[in-house]
Amino acid sequence: MVHAIRIHEYGGPEALRWDEVEVGDPGPGEVRLRQTAVGLNYIDTYHRTGAYKMPQLPAIIGAAAAGVVEAVGPKVTALKVGDRVAYAPTAGGAYTQARVMSSERLVPLPSWIGEEQAAGMMLQGMTAQYLLRSTYRVQPGDTILVQAAAGAVGLILCQWAKHLGATVIGTVSTDEKAELARAYGCDHPIVYSREDFPVRVKEITGGQGVPVVYDGVGKTTFMASLDCLRPRGLMVLFGAASGPPAPLDLGVLAAKGSLYVTRPTLFTYVNKRDDLMSSAADLFDVVHAGGVKIDVRQTYPLRDAEQAHRALEGRQTTGSTVLIP
Structure with missing residues (x-):
C-alpha cells in the first residue's frame, strides 16, 4: 500500500x-x-x-x-x-x-x-512550447504580451520568447514580481494593480498593439487583453486562474479589429505519441541550450x-x- x-x-x-x-x-x-x-x-x-x-x-x-x-x-x-x-x-x-x-x-x-x-x-514547459511554436509561431522582432508573467508558465514564456528574438511585455501584480519577470526575459513588466496595461502596451508598441496575447488568467484580464491586440491579432486564452471569461459577443472581435480568439489545451497538442515526444524534445533542447532556466x-x-x-x-x-x- x-x-x-x-x-x-x-x-x-x-x-x-x-x-x-x-x-x-x-x-x-x-x-x-x-x-x-x-x-x-x-x-x-x-x-x-x-x-x-x-x-x-x-x-x-x-x-x-x-x-x-x-x-x-x-x-x-x-x-x-x-x-x-x-x-x-x-x-x-x-x-x-x-x-x-x-x-x-x-x-x-x-x-x-x-x-x-x-x-x-x-506540463508548464510543454504548454509554453505549443503556445510559442504552434498556436502562434513567435518570430524574431515580434512584440508579445504575457499575462501573469511571474507565474510558472509566464516565466518560461518570457525566457523562451526572448530566446526566439521577441520583445516581451508582461503583466504582474507586485514590484517584486516585476523584478523577477525582468530577470527572466520580460523587457517591459507592467504592474497591473496600478497601471492600465492596455494603455501601457499601446505606448510601448507605438500605438500598434501586439500580434498575440498569451492569457492564462481569464475573467479579470480577458476583455482588456483584446484591447492590447493589433488588427487581426490573436488572443490565446490558455487558462482561467481568475475564472472563465463571460460569454463573448463575436461582434466585439470585428469592432476591435477583426481579431482572432482561441482556447487551446496541451491535451490536444500532445495527444499523439509523436507529438508528445516532439514537444518534450523541443523543451529539453531549449533548457539544455540555456535559453530557458x-x-x-x-x-x-x-x-x-x-x-x-x-x-x-x-x-x-x-x-x-x-x-x-
Missing part, C-alpha cells in the same frame, strides 16, 4: 485527503512508476473544485510527475526497470507515491535533468498539498512548485 492525495468531494483545499491506496501490477503496455516528484499546476485546482470533472470520486488529482520505473508489463519494449521518466499531462492520478500507467505517456529523461526539475517543467522555487511534502494549493491560489508562489511524495 502507498499513500496518495485524493478528493472525495469537490471543494476548496480542505477537500484534499492523505489516503492509503493500493497499486496493482502493470498490465500489457503499462509500467509501475515509483514517483519521486509531482508537479503542482493550476489545472490541479480545477480538478479539485470540479471546474473540470473527474471521471468518478474519490479521485487522485494531479497532471504531471517524474519518477523511476519499478516494474514493466507485457509488450513494453521502450522502457526498463530503473529508467527515469516524466509525464504530462494526465487527467489526474499524479498526486501519489506510486502508480500504474501507460508507457506511451512516459518520456525518458536525459541524464542532465533532475526529477524535481522535470516534474516542475513538463527552470527553477523549482517552492517544494512541499505531498501530504501537505492543501497548503501548497492555498499558496498557489493566493498568488504566493512564483515559478515552479513541486510536491515531494
